[in-house]
Amino acid sequence: xxxxxxxxxxxxxxxxxxxxxxxxxxxxxxxxxxxxxxxxxxxxxxxxxxxxxxxxxxxxxxxxxxxxxxxxxxxxxxxxxxxxxxxxxxxxxxxxxxxxxxxxxxxxxxxxxxxxxxxxxxxxxxxxxxxxxxxxxxxxxxxxxxxxxxxxxxxxxxxxxxxxxxxxxxxxxxxxxxxxxxxxxxxxxxxxxxxxxxxxxxxxxxxxxxxxxxxxxxxxxxxxxxxxxxxxxxxxxxxxxxxxxxxxxxxxxxxxxxxxxxxxxxxxxxxxxxxxxxxxxxxxxxxxxxxxxxxxxxxxxxxxxxxxxxxxxxxxxxxxxxxxxxxxxxxxxxxxxxxxxxxxxxxxxxxxxxxxxxxxxxxxxxxxxxxxxxxxxxxxxxxxxxxxxxxxxxxxxxxxxxxxxxxxxxxxxxxxxxxxxxxxxxxxxxxxxxxxxxxxxxxxxxxxxxxxxxxxxxxxxxxxxxxxxxxxxxxxxxxxxxxxxxxxxxxxxxxxx
Ligand code: SAH
Ligand code: SF4
Ligand code: F3S
Numbered sequence: 001x002x003x004x005x006x007x008x009x010x011x012x013x014x015x016x017x018x019x020x021x022x023x024x025x026x027x028x029x030x031x032x033x034x035x036x037x038x039x040x041x042x043x044x045x046x047x048x049x050x051x052x053x054x055x056x057x058x059x060x061x062x063x064x065x066x067x068x069x070x071x072x073x074x075x076x077x078x079x080x081x082x083x084x085x086x087x088x089x090x091x092x093x094x095x096x097x098x099x100x101x102x103x104x105x106x107x108x109x110x111x112x113x114x115x116x117x118x119x120x121x122x123x124x125x126x127x128x129x130x131x132x133x134x135x136x137x138x139x140x141x142x143x144x145x146x147x148x149x150x151x152x153x154x155x156x157x158x159x160x161x162x163x164x165x166x167x168x169x170x171x172x173x174x175x176x177x178x179x180x181x182x183x184x185x186x187x188x189x190x191x192x193x194x195x196x197x198x199x200x201x202x203x204x205x206x207x208x209x210x211x212x213x214x215x216x217x218x219x220x221x222x223x224x225x226x227x228x229x230x231x232x233x234x235x236x237x238x239x240x241x242x243x244x245x246x247x248x249x250x251x252x253x254x255x256x257x258x259x260x261x262x263x264x265x266x267x268x269x270x271x272x273x274x275x276x277x278x279x280x281x282x283x284x285x286x287x288x289x290x291x292x293x294x295x296x297x298x299x300x301x302x303x304x305x306x307x308x309x310x311x312x313x314x315x316x317x318x319x320x321x322x323x324x325x326x327x328x329x330x331x332x333x334x335x336x337x338x339x340x341x342x343x344x345x346x347x348x349x350x351x352x353x354x355x356x357x358x359x360x361x362x363x364x365x366x367x368x369x370x371x372x373x374x375x376x377x378x379x380x381x382x383x384x385x386x387x388x389x390x391x392x393x394x395x396x397x398x399x400x401x402x403x404x405x406x407x408x409x410x411x412x413x414x415x416x417x418x419x420x421x422x423x424x425x426x427x428x429x430x431x432x433x434x435x436x437x438x439x440x441x442x443x444x445x446x447x448x449x450x451x452x453x454x455x456x457x458x459x460x461x462x463x464x465x466x467x468x469x470x471x472x473x474x475x476x477x478x479x480x481x482x483x484x485x486x487x488x489x490x491x492x493x494x495x496x497x
Contacts, residue, residue, distance in 0.1 A: 185209070360400075372394070
């Protein structure tokens with residue numbers, strides 16, 4: 001399928017719907033004195049989160065305001081993910097709750113979008129069991145939200161309209177969820193067809209945004225005070241392959257990253273995900289020579305067995321992976337490597353699983369996302385023989401986690417005593433007077449600030465305590481004091497404004 005670039009005229013046509021919906025909202029505000037509120041819940045990856053931010057941008061323009069809680073919303077959008085079965089289950093659980101809410105609030109509009117909506121079986125189930133859902137669309141249709149909402153508001157029709165084209169669009173507004181880190185999707189879709197994975201079916205083929213447009217977005221973000229940018233794609237290392245021959249484009253991801261690193265005002269550039277099969281020495285060199293690019297690679301291994309890697313269609317061997325990891329660690333001082341691991345892929349034997357543990361010992365990942373294999377219908381792995389029994393998967397999974405936890409802890413222990421620059425993300429989960437943030441190498445740090453510290457007034461609440469919201473987005477020097485498995489405890493030495 002070829003990519004359809006959504007034309008400027010089409011975006012302008014949507015602008016017209018934005019104005020019409022805004023007119024409806026203005027009437028409602030005049031009549032009731034209230035603005036209608038929206039709530040978006042995003043499941044899944046940061047690409048989906050970035051889509052959610054674009055929809056929020058559109059809704060702001062249409063006169064909606066953001067609700068703090070789904071119960072007070074007039075429009076609820078569930079932006080779904082289909083990567084593993086538990087994501088599907090969570091959606092249907094939440095839809096059950098919303099069904100009750102809708103009973104008491106008949107004017108509530110409920111919309112579903114995201115990856116699950118690209119799968120017929122889920123759409124059918126929604127139609128059958130949750131027929132109150134008003135609007136259904138796919139991840140490639142978000143630019144048409146104004147039109148769909150207009151139809152729902154003006155003639156009360158249900159709008160179920162999941163497009164099947166691979167589209168690329170620019171020029172949508174955005175309401176960013178965070179102040180400390182801006183997400184920037186540089187490409188959409190995936191061409192890799194790992195045999196367990198649903199993403200290529202829900203997100204379509206790879207398509208890259210023009211480099212000039214991406215760099216302009218980053219420049220605007222830097223100018224508006226963002227310190228950290230996160231470049232996103234399912235496989236950033238193949239960025240630009242579909243742009244070859246077009247004007248003014250750095251031809252690959254290393255080139256894009258190098259150009260982004262020159263933009264003034266940025267403190268950090270992160271990116272994910274890197275597919276090991278496509279990683280280049282030039283990319284590692286670019287990271288090594290540009291201090292603004294964080295010394296962190298998210299490099300999913302998935303399995304350490306060559307036999308399983310081949311069944312997964314991953315196109316690298318364990319030896320190649322180990323070599324890339326060691327080359328990267330040699331070239332980039334202080335580098336952390338995180339990974340994704342799947343336990344219980346069909347046909348995985350005890351020997352295959354031991355190979356995974358052995359690669360983990362060889363590479364010593366600084367952190368890992370660990371998953372039990374989840375059968376996704378329509379993928380090749382779903383019909384492979386020798387699906388591993390759940391109790392075997394669980395038992396292997398717990399051994400894998402024990403090993404990774406010991407490596408994560410050792411990795412955090414190795415930096416204790418150092419002083420690190422932290423980008424503050426706000427108050428921590430446990431206390432509003434303990435703050436949290438990340439080192440450049442993506443380690444999570446929870447730290448205290450001496451109450452007598454002489455900080456400018458703007459960082460104190462009226463009661464004199466420190467204000468996590470005001471500190472969000474600031475940099476600080478923090479002494480790393482105590483290692484835990486998933487975080488480090490620290491003490492602030494100095495706030496860097
Ligand atoms: N594009 C990224 C990751 C996309 S999904 C990459 O190539 O790495 C994030 C992670 O979910 C994957 O890396 C994989 O570890 C996991 N995952 C995907 N499909 C899965 C499945 N069917 N069962 C279990 N884990 C899965
Ligand atoms: Fe899925 Fe593989 Fe594509 Fe990642 S690279 S999104 S795991 S198919
Ligand atoms: Fe999930 Fe779709 Fe992202 S399946 S992980 S939301 S690309």
